[in-house]
Amino acid sequence: MHSTQAKIQKAVLVGVQLPRVTDAELKSSLDELARLVTTLGYEVVGRTSQRRSSTRTAAVLGDGKLRELSQWTGGSGDVASMVVKKKHKAALKFDSNKTSDELDEENEEFIEEDEISEEETTDSEAPKERADVVIFDCDLSPSQLRNLESATGATVLDRTGVIIEIFSRHARTRAARLQVEIARLTYVAPRLRETGGGEDRGGGGVGGKGAGETSIELDRRKIRDRIKELKNELGAIGQEHLTRRSRRQQENCVALVGYTNAGKSSLMRAMTGSEVLVADKLFATLDTTVRAIHPETRPKILLSDTVGFIKKLPHDLVASFKSTLDEALNASLLLYVVDSSDPSFRSQLEVTKSVLGEVGVEDTPSFLILNKRDRLSAEESAALRKEFPDAIQLSTRNPQDLQDLRARLISFFEEDMVDEDIIVPYSIQGIIGEVRARLRVLSESYDEKGVKITARGSSEDFSRIRSKIQQALDDKE
Structure with a gap:
């Protein structure tokens, strides 16, 4: 094994400050990118940024900034000025009749420069260490990636590529792995490059005519076929999830939603006593976990932990994880969890x-949870209480905070409940267990007719239980 395999790769971050983006917003975005990159295992050795009117130019950055960036990587700082296009033999024979000037004009593809009259550049750190990877805080097209790697002589990644790689490493269940793989292949397909031997395959087409597929076309077709196969697998798993979700439709479901690393999994663990993964990493949780609040309530309240969000979350990932996000869509209540110390x-x-x-999650009732209040000063906590009077401030390390949240959830679900009496004849078995499971029993008494239970619950649950009692009586007659 090579010793370089154990070496931690070093990265330099690049931000592009578009119009209407403030310095504070740019810094926050780069700070977040630094956390993403660190989660991926890179060491951030520097960052640089530049104000630009758009990110649609050939190399994203201007010439001066590109050369400055290349000082971190040891690259030339210049994009190759032309790309020579390969031609078929028939085209080469036709070209033999042309002058050299005409051929040069056809075979050169000049790089367009950014048309900005005045270019402002933010201060950047002086290079102290050599960077192996350049990571941009924006999406890059395949041609931009190629141009930037040509100029810097280093591997270039964009924000989407980093996020997808993190998702790939953290996916644990079969469903999560399938969802991430679909997003990764969708991202990779347009970025495939010829790896030598990219000539046309001969003998293609009907009757042996036609040029056939190039190697890159064949690879892209294989990716399309693989994505179709993965979607079919995911669809089968989705049916299993729908079945489980339909079984829970009669339950009171609460979904934890929020930014990545806001503390959702810690809250889930504290409220349910379940051994869910808790880590100080971005996207530590990609799989939906559903557990009952502990100690159990009557009726039962289920808590579900969902995948975290982040700025500029790739649309392919949003689409892939739609089945996971459906937990929030079908929840009776949302808890928006935020890190109030951030x-x-x-x-x-x-x-x-x-x-x-x-x-489609817009009208579901919700509570705002200002998490990690133990990291706030008394003044900061008071200011947030004034700004968000209806929010719940808590720390998962404070048992009283957790008890208060539990009471708040019970109170929410009891708002639409009614108190009613149910008489269960002694001759009917099994109904009392269901009453205790689905309803909150307030009192019990016994007489010659049976067990009289005063309980609190939804009208639907009372109707369902009374129907079962009547059905059982009819069966005995």
């Missing part, structure tokens, strides 16, 4: 609401 939690909350809006 100054940017307000914008993170907007990102969460925006992504949920994409999958």
